[in-house]
Amino acid sequence: xxxxxxxxxxxxxxxxxxxxxxxxxxxxxxxxxxxxxxxxxxxxxxxxxxxxxxxxxxxxxxxxxxxxxxxxxxxxxxxxxxxxxxxxxxxxxxxxxxxxxxxxxxxxxxxxxxxxxxxxxxxxxxxxxxxxxxxxxxxxxxxxxxxxxxxxxxxxxxxxxxxxxxxxxxxxxxxxxxxxxxxxxxxxxxxxxxxxxxxxxxxxxxxxxxxxxxxxxxx
Numbered sequence: 001x002x003x004x005x006x007x008x009x010x011x012x013x014x015x016x017x018x019x020x021x022x023x024x025x026x027x028x029x030x031x032x033x034x035x036x037x038x039x040x041x042x043x044x045x046x047x048x049x050x051x052x053x054x055x056x057x058x059x060x061x062x063x064x065x066x067x068x069x070x071x072x073x074x075x076x077x078x079x080x081x082x083x084x085x086x087x088x089x090x091x092x093x094x095x096x097x098x099x100x101x102x103x104x105x106x107x108x109x110x111x112x113x114x115x116x117x118x119x120x121x122x123x124x125x126x127x128x129x130x131x132x133x134x135x136x137x138x139x140x141x142x143x144x145x146x147x148x149x150x151x152x153x154x155x156x157x158x159x160x161x162x163x164x165x166x167x168x169x170x171x172x173x174x175x176x177x178x179x180x181x182x183x184x185x186x187x188x189x190x191x192x193x194x195x196x197x198x199x200x201x202x203x204x205x206x207x208x209x210x211x212x213x214x215x216x217x218x219x
Contacts, residue, residue, distance in 0.1 A: 016133065016182070016197070017179055019198070020133070020136060020137045020140060020201065021140070023137060023141075023198075023201055023205055024137065024140050024141045024144060026205075027141060027145075027205060027208055027209065028141075028144060028145070030209065030212070030213070031148055031212060032212070032213075034148070034151045034152055034155055035155075037152070037155075039155075039156065042100075042102075042152045042155055042156055043100070043101060043102045043156065044108065044111075044214065045152060045211060045212055046096075046097060046100050046102035046149065046152055046153065046156070047097065047102045047103065047104045047105065047108040048104070048108050048111060048112050048210075048211040048214065049149065049211050050093055050094070050096075050097040050102060050103070050104050051104035051108050051109045051112060052112055052116055052207065052211060053090075053093055054090050054093050054094060054097075054104075055090070056116070056119075056120070057084065057089070057090075057138075058081065058084050058085065058089075058090070059123075060119075060123050060131070060134075060135060060138075061077060061080055061081050061084065061135060062081065063123045063124070063126060063131055064077050064128075064131045064132050064135050064181075065077040065078060065081065066126060067126035067127060067128040067131050067132075068128040068129075068131075068132060068181070068185045068189075069128060069185065069188055069189045070181070070184040070185045070187070070188045070189070072180075072181070072184040073128075073132065073181035073182075073184045073185045076177045076178065076180060076181040076184075077132075077178075077181060079177065080174050080177065080178070083170065087166075089163075089166075089167075092162050092163040092166065093163050095160055095162065095163070096149075096153065096158070096160055096161075096162070096163035096164065098160075099153065099158040099159065099160030100152070100153040100156040100157070100158040100160070101156055101157070101158075102153075102156065111210070111214045111215070112207065112210055112211060112214070115203070115206050115207040115210045116207055118203050118206070118207070119200070119203045119204055119207055122134075122199060122200050122203050123200070127191075127195075127200075128185050128189060129182060129185050129186050129189065129190075129191050129197065130191070130195070130196075130197055130198075130199060130200050131200060132178055132181050132182045132185055133182055133197060133198070133200065133201060134200030134201050134203075134204055135178055136175055136178035136179050136181075136182060137200075137201045137204065137205075138204055139174040139175040139178055140175040141208065142167055143167065143168060143172050143174075143175060146164040146165075146167050146168040147164070147168070149164050150164040150165075
């Protein structure tokens with residue numbers, strides 16, 4: 001049985017990848033119906049998403065690279081980073097936000113600040129397997145989140161879909177690659193039995209929930 005098959009929070013019957021799939025599905029079923037959202041609600045979701053992804057995704061993936069010990073895992077992560085940087089994915093996202101009239105405001109950034117800070121602090125601990133798992137979850141979620149984002153943008157009058165089209169495809173391979181990286185890293189450097197392998201996943205899931213369903217400031 002693969003090292004990834006049983007550990008920490010996963011039950012003997014359930015693989016880590018199945019647990020991640022369940023976490024992704026849990027987020028997806030909580031998404032509102034785009035046609036029921038107001039223009040400001042649509043703008044807010046797009047803007048908060050941009051505020052998180054534009055300046056943090058490459059940073060988090062770089063932390064994954066710095067934290068792992070497996071050369072195979074590093075090679076997989078480097079391929080991901082090269083694509084993100086070479087193809088200027090932050091620029092794609094900025095064009096997507098501009099076309100949907102969803103450039104982040106100070107208020108948008110403030111609404112996600114606390115949860116974003118929690119993810120940043122977690123990533124700063126450079127815990128290899130846990131960061132790789134968090135990013136595998138993120139890539140898997142983003143690939144399935146793209147149709148929702150594209151629908152919001154369409155309803156905002158946008159015709160700019162390069163970002164959602166690219167990530168709806170490339171994140172499938174990225175997710176598979178990161179699960180391979182996780183397996184390699186755990187084989188070389190397994191977490192301690194008491195480690196909550198899903199801590200980063202849980203923090204990032206909370207952040208994504210707040211992007212879609214923002215908590216009122218001050219609460």
